[in-house]
Amino acid sequence: MWSYLLRNILQRLVVLVIISFLAHTVVHLAPGEPSEVDPSNPRMKAEDVARIRAAFHLDDPLHLQYLYWMRDLFTGELKSFKDSQPVLPKIWRRFLNSLPLFVCATLIVWSLSFPTGIHAAIRRGSLYDRTTTFLAYTFISIPGFFLSYLVILWVVNTLNVPVIGMQTFGMEDAQAVYRWMDRLWHLVIPSFMSAAAGIAVLSRYVRSQMLEVIGQDYIRTARAKGLPAETVMYRHALRNALLPFVTMFGFLLPALIGGSVIFEQIFAWPGLGRLGYEAILARDFPVILTLNFIAAALTLVGTFLSDILYAVVDPRIRLQ
């Protein structure tokens, strides 16, 4: 068992290295210079440009730049091209801002999708099923920012829910309780909007998994044994239907990071997505690459945990 784990971890490390290399190559091969050292930037004098280029190793061959990046990343010395601030603390701060949004959105998605999907499967063809199906398709098909703006328009005028930023301006001086409530209030709309498409997709998937399991022979056996309907559904069927979802945990993270770019832009949320967006605009390679690297690393960790979890819950896999 340990050899399996070790091999798994090693494989993932190799993948991580390959990803970092690919990302590095792609980013550096693209045309366009970091704004600081762009020859057309009027604010920079020629000698400053030369100095900065030397400091950031921008004229060195590609593989050397990669090594420099890796070295600086792991020693914590990596500096942003945009403002020469250390990259890791910057990312960390923004990550802390994004975290409540991620956590809230994930909680909403997973806690709403399962009951909806399961209920729709058990009552297949009913009004509930047809309604939730239609709603799901609606949320999948509507552009995220379109829906967000619609909701913002409605919510700001009628319900007075805040939709900009993480906290109300000037709240820093208020008491802790009020500050925290304000933050929570600010979390509501962005997390629901981030979660909308996820709920739609996941609940459909839950429904189809449940339906497939309900059609299996062993469910018929369970009914033939005279078990009550709830036992058949929630013990026999659900246990089997839930298995694939364990593996989906790992892929949550890239989706969240990708989606956060849009939603953080709409709601002016100073998080990771926005950091990435600003870095792209400024061609801030270290930040872009590090974000990609961290996202990939987190995904690999996530899928690793999923693999382990899957082996735990599915007895058929355990013995291998």
Next chain:
Amino acid sequence: MPTLSGPLLTISDLRVSFFTDRGEAPAVRGVSLTIPAGQTVALVGESGCGKSTVALAITRLLSDPGRILGGQVVFKGRDLISLPEPALRAIRGKEIGMIFQEPMTSLNPVFTIGEQIAEVLYVHAGLSKRAARLEVLRLLEKVGIVPAARRIDQYPHELSGGMKQRVMIAMALACQPDLLIADEPTTALDVTVQAQILELLYALQQELHMAILLITHNLGVVAQFAQAVHVMYAGKIVEQADVHSLFQHPLHPYTRALLKALPRPGHRAERLAAIAGTVPTPFQYPPGCAFASRCPDVRGHCPTAEPPLTATDPSHKVACWLHERSVPP
């Protein structure tokens, strides 16, 4: 076991159809049969004739496009078709046990076999976990799964097909039901294992004085174990008799064709006598006898007039114009 005054199970004019998007497919078109207590009754027919549907309909285990349209299934004095769900559930697994054709997929892969057998005991016998576990060990040994203590905590995928079927039998018999419905219990198993499973069923039947409804397409099995046989074709019973009469004096052309089609050991280099033609599609059954298109003795009125099931003998009934006294107009 108290003796009943009448048969254990009586099916009267059972009708089941499948409502698909291609229309209605009548799978069971007025089937009647009785199962006396302690006896083995065989329901024979080729794939698609509706025999499995009859088995599922008895305890209302049919799934969606299938619906019971009419008829009665009287079990120990009560009609199962109209029984409310909770009462039916009390009978399923406790008084009527069922085993299915595909042992590979009939067991839940995420629970141990011990848990799955014990479940029946929790629900119907109210046993505690400890008492149930002991009983499960006893049952496993009885169905021939040894060493029981090692197997009880194993998962279905760790067992062979034959063992899985034994587990199914243990599950079905845990509460000592009066009737066991066995839907093609050996079809999916190897030949050597088939014999073992059948021997096991026979032994358990003797011990528990249990009736068995044996659904099969294997006439050899029928000859060995059944006391009464019902032959089904295209949703209807075309002949029913006690096993000796059926094999010695088959009356219906279909039955005779089935018996003729059995390969006989010792006769080499003979062409197998297949039955020409195919079963009519359920979406378009002819108004008359469904076997007419393949019958070597077909008469002019056969395709249009439905022959009724009539007795030529106290224990032998057949639905065929060849054996009717009155000819339809």
Next chain:
Amino acid sequence: MADFTRTGVLAEPLDLPTPETPLQEVWRVFRKDKLALASLGVLLLLLVVAVAGKVVTEWIIVMNPETVRLPEKFKPPLSSASADLLLEADLPPFGVYLLGTDELGRDVFARMLQGAFVSLSIGFIAVGISVLIGVILGGLAGFYGSVTLGFISIDTLIMRFTDIMLCFPTFFLILTVVALLPPSIYNIMIVIGLTSWMGTARFVRAEFLALREQDFVVAAQALGLPAWRIIFYHMVPNAIAPVLVSATIGVASAILTESALSFLGFGVQPPYATWGNILADGKDFIFDAPWLFFIPGFAIFTVVLAFNLVGEALREALNPKLRRR
């Protein structure tokens, strides 16, 4: 005893229904979903509109989406053009702005027509690329999977590569590449295509792995048929079902991605109109000229919904296991 191997003599022949072809069966099941049928109609209409739009706005210019009419800006839909302020050539057809004008006085209807074609073509080409890559890689992995190149098998190599691609946050990757490359519609199509083939590859590989074991493939090999013929004539048609479904849904997803890119400013650049960038421009004028935001948004929603519904109905129709019979 009668000879049972001969058929009996019948009074009249029986009328057996002719079995339907797989295509007929798929269509029959598909037809049952009324919503999907309606969506198919919408998509066909969209195709017509897109082609007509391209013709009308670029080839035989009846309406010019690029005409700037500053005095006419922010006119609501169905308002008539002020003939006295404009040149003859700048007047919209019938003298009416069907969907109003935008901040530069451009006819929104004309822009939407032009955008229809562009948005659709982005969707189709991006999906085309992703399907091509997915089928090739998935097919290779499934068919030649056990062949080893040195120490690693083709299957493992391709699957690891797929896993690597799945680890990238897709939208972030697209954004990065599109932002760093010179802005061009082709870049967007190619990038979306290059980052969405993974699902198709997995489906195709799974199907091929299953198909390869089936008897008809072994029979074909026994007959000495060359591998490429077995793959393309025999296996691909059987594996095509999930690919078709994910392609349909993929077009919807590509259109949404394009609109998200436009929202962030990295989509197709002016003067080309796509529904995505019309929507993105419109968001600045939600209060002053709400039609600039709602019309493209609603259009994208309808089209994407139609693709999704058709895709799902196709999935039901093509998969015998999922069907309700």
